[in-house]
Amino acid sequence: MLQIRPAASESDAAWARRKRAFAHPTLAAGARSASKLVKREKGIWQRRYWEHTIRDDRDFERHVDYIHYNPVKHGLVSLVADWPHSSFHxxxxxxxxxxxxxxxxxxTTGSFGE
Structure with a gap:
């Protein structure tokens, strides 16, 4: 989750530089699809993102919970605390x-869709 000042206006190129700076040391070289190679995408980034203004404290809590639980939901770890890159710590x-x-x-047993 990012807090963006209302006066700050960053270009797509600025976001691409920020994502590249994060992804380069974070990801080990691995297999990527031809589509991802052509588009210079890494597996951790969605092709699209959505902007959402946090409405209140409860809305903030829900978004933070979602972010903290995501590595578990996607099978990267079984405990939230096991994900070293999380603000959870x-x-x-x-x-x-x-x-x-x-x-x-x-x-947990069962299948939970997104």
Missing amino acids: RFVERGLLPSDWGGDAAD
Whole structure:
């Protein structure tokens, strides 16, 4: 989640540079589809994004929860705390969330769609 100042207006090129700076050290070289190679895309980025203004504290909580749980939902880890790149660790340090928040996906059965 990014907080963007209303006066700040960044070009698509600026966002592309920011994404490249993040993705380069984060991702190990791996197999990518021909489409992703041609479009110079990495597997972590969606082709589209959506902008949403947070309406209130509850809306903020829902979005943060979604972001924190995403690596579990996509099978990258079974515990939210196991994802090293998450802001979840700061929330735990500040006492805002318990370290076992989200439970263990290994204990969950079923299929949950998106």
